[in-house]
Amino acid sequence: MEKIKIITDSTADLPEYILKKYDIEVLPLIINFGEESYRDGIDIDIYTLFNKMENSSIFPATAQVNPQVFLDCYSSYIKKGYKIISIHLSSKMSGTYQSACIAKETLKSEDIVVIDSMNVTSGLGIQVIKAAKLKGAGLGIKEIENEVKKISPHIKSTLAFNSLDNLVRGGRLSKTAGVIGNILGIKIIVEVKDGEMSVVDKVRGSKKVLRSMLTYLDQRGIKSAEDLILLHVGEVDILDSLRENLNEKKLDFIECEVGCTVGVHSGSGACGVFFVEDY
Template identity: 65%
Template sequence: MDKIKIVTDSTADLPKEVVEKYNIDVLRLLVNFGQETYTDGLDINLKQLLNKMENSNIFPTTTQFNPQKFVQCYKKYLSEGYKILSIHLSSKMSGTYQSACIAKSMLQTDDIVVIDSQNVTSGLGLLVMKACRLREEGLSIKEIEKEILNTIPHVKSVLAFETLDNLVKGGRLSKTAGIIGNILGIKPILTVEDGEMKVKNKVRGSKKAVRLIVDTLEKLKTNGKEPIVLLHVENKDILEILRNKLDENNNYFIECEVGCVVGVHAGPRACGVFFIEDY
C-alpha cells in the first residue's frame, strides 16, 4: 500500500480538527498590506484582517508560493518514503498550482501528483477531505487521483455575498458582474464554476438567499460521504437561518470560517455552502 502524504494550501479553509485528524500539510499563503506581509492564519486572523481592511485605505493583496517553497516541502516527504498528493486552488485564481507543477518537474519524480482543484475555499477543502478518506480506505495514489479528477465537476457551491466590491478589487470578478452587488437590498448569489467565481442569481433579502441555497441542496442532492460545508464570514443573519434549515433536514454538515486569503476577496458578511453532489 502506498504511503501517501496529502498537501494543500491555506485557501482550503479546513477546520483545525480535520487537518490534525488526517495529518494534512497546509502550506500557508501570504497577505500583503503595503509593505507589511502576514502569513495566513498565523500572523493574522480573519477578525484582525477585516478590521484592518475597514480602517485602511490600502486594499491587501495575496501572494502565492514560489516553486522553491514546494520543492522544500516535497523533498522532506520524499526523503521519508512518501508519495505526495498535492491539491491546490484553481489555476484560474492563482499561480499556486503552476508553482507546484514546476517544483515537481524540478525534482523529476513520478512520486508527486499535483491536482488543480478548479475550486477554492471549502470546494478545495472537500476534495482534500475526500482524498484523505480514500487514502484511509487503502487506495493507491493513482486511484485517488482518478477519483478526485472525476469528482471535481461535481463540487457545487451556492454563496450569498453582502457586496461584490472586494471580488472586483481583487480581480476575481469583472466590474460589470460586480455592479449587481451595489443595488440596495440585493444579495448577489455566486458559485464557483469551471474554476472561476460566477454570479448565479440575485435575490432581495437574507430569507430569499437562504431559500435559494436550501432549494439548490434539495435539487442536486449530496453524496452523503463528505459533509456539506457551511461557510461564513461574520454573517450571523444567514448563518443562523441556514444552520437551522440544515438541522431540520438532517443534513450532514460542518461549519467553517474562511481564512485570510479568501477573506480578502470575500469581504465581510458572506455565507453559503459547498458540497459534492451525488453522481
Template identity: 35%
Template sequence: MKIRVITDSAADLPQPCRPEITVLPMAVTFGEEQFLDGVDLAHRQFYEKLIEGDALPTTSQINPTQFEEAFRRAVDEGEDVVAVVLSSKLSGTCQSARIAAEEFPGRVFVVDSENATIGQQILVRRALDLLDQGLDAAAIAGELEREKKDIRLVALLDTLEYLKRGGRISPSVALVGGLLSVKPVIAVEHGEVVMLGKARGSKNGSNLLVQEIRKTNGVDFDRPYLLGYTGLEDSLLQKYIADSAALWAEHTNALPIGTIGGTIGTHVGPGAVAVAFFQRSEP
C-alpha cells in the same frame, strides 16, 4: 508506502490538521505588512484588518521552490505525496506545484481542485477518506480527479462593495445594489467564479441559494460537505441554516461549519455564507 497530503492555505483547513496533512501558507499583504495566511494571520485578524483598512490586501501564490521543499521533505521521509491545490484558473499556485512535481516522478501527484476555500477543503478531506480506505497515492489522485467534478460550491454575498473595490463591478452597479439590498449568489464552476443571480434582501438570497442547491442531483451525505462564512461572526450563516433546514434535517443533526480566509475573503468581504458539497453521482 506512507502518504502525505499537501495543500495550500486557500483551502481554509482548520488547525490543527491531521498529521498526514501539510498546509503551505499563501502570503497576504496589507500595505507594507506581509503575513502568512493561517500562520501569523488568523481569519479573524484578517477581517479586522480588512474592515478597518481603506485599501484591499493582495495575496501571493506559492512558488515552485516552496512546493519543491515540501515535496522533498516528504519523499525523503519515505512518503508519496498527493497535492490538492487552489484552482489553476484562480491562481498560479497549481502551476507552481506542477513544476515542482517534475522533480519527483511517480512519487508526487498534483490535483487541480478546480475550486477554492471550502470547495477545495472538502476535496482534501475526501483525499483523507481515500487514504483511510488504503488507496495508494496514484489511486487517490485518480479518484480525486474523477470526483472533483461532483463538487458544488455556492455562496451568498452580503455586499457588492468588495467586488467593486477589487474592480470586478462598476461603482454605479455597486451603489444601486447597495440601495436595493441586492445579494449576489455566486458559484465556482469549472474552476472559475461565476454569478448565478441576484436577490433583493437576505431572505430572498437564502431562498435563491437553496434553489441553486436543489438544481443539483442532491447532496451526497456520504462524502464531505461543509458550510462556511466570512467576517467576524456567523449570524447570517445561522439564519441561512434555519431558512434551509429542509435540506439537512433528515440527514444530519449538526452541520460542519468553517471560516473562509483571506484568499477569497479579499474579494467577497465579510458577511458571505457558502455551502460546499459533493452532489450525488449520476445513476
C-alpha cells in the same frame, strides 16, 4: 501500504481538528499589505486581517505559494519515503498550482501527484478530505488522484455575501455584477463554476436569498452528507437559518470559517454551502 502525505494550501479553509485528524500539511499563501507580508493563518488571522482592512486605505493583495516552498516541502517528505498528493486552489484564481507543478518537475519524481481542484475554499477542502479518506482506505496515489478528479466537476456551491465590493476589487467578479449588487437591495448569489466565481441568481431581500440557496441545494441534490461543508465568516443574517435547515434535513456537515486569503475577497460577511451533487 504506501506512506502518503496529503498537502494543500491555506485557501482550503479547513479547521484545525480536520487537519490534525487526517495529518494534512497546509502551505500558506501570502497576504501583502503594502510593504508588509504575512503568511495566511500563521502570521495573521482573519479578524486581524479585517481590522487592518478597516483601518487602512490599502487594499491587500494575495500572492501564490512560490515554487521554492513547494520544493522544500516535497523534498523533505520524499526523503522520508513518502509519496505525495498535493491539491490546490483553481489555477484560474492563482499561480499556486503552477508553482506546485514546477516543484514536481524540478524533482522529476513519479511519487508526487499535483491536482488542480478547479475550486477554492471549501470546494478545495472537500477534495482534500476525500483524498485523506482514500489514503486511510489504503488506496495508492494514482487511485486517489482518479477518485478526486471524478468528484471535482460535481462539487457545487451557493454563496451569499453582505457586500460584493471586495470580490470586485480583487478581480473575482466583474464591476457590472458589483454595481447590480449594490443597488435597490438586490443580492447576488455566487457559485464557483469551471474554476472561477460566477453569478447564479439575483434576488431582493434575505428571505429570497435563503430560498434561492435552498432551492439550489434541492435541485442539485447532495450525494453524501460526508461531502457537505457550511462555510461562513462574520455576521450574515441568513446563516442561522441556513444551518437550521441543514440540521432539519438531518444532514451532517462540517462547519468551516473563511481564512485570510479568501477573506480578502469575501469581505467580513459571507456564507454558503459546498457539496458534491448527486450524480
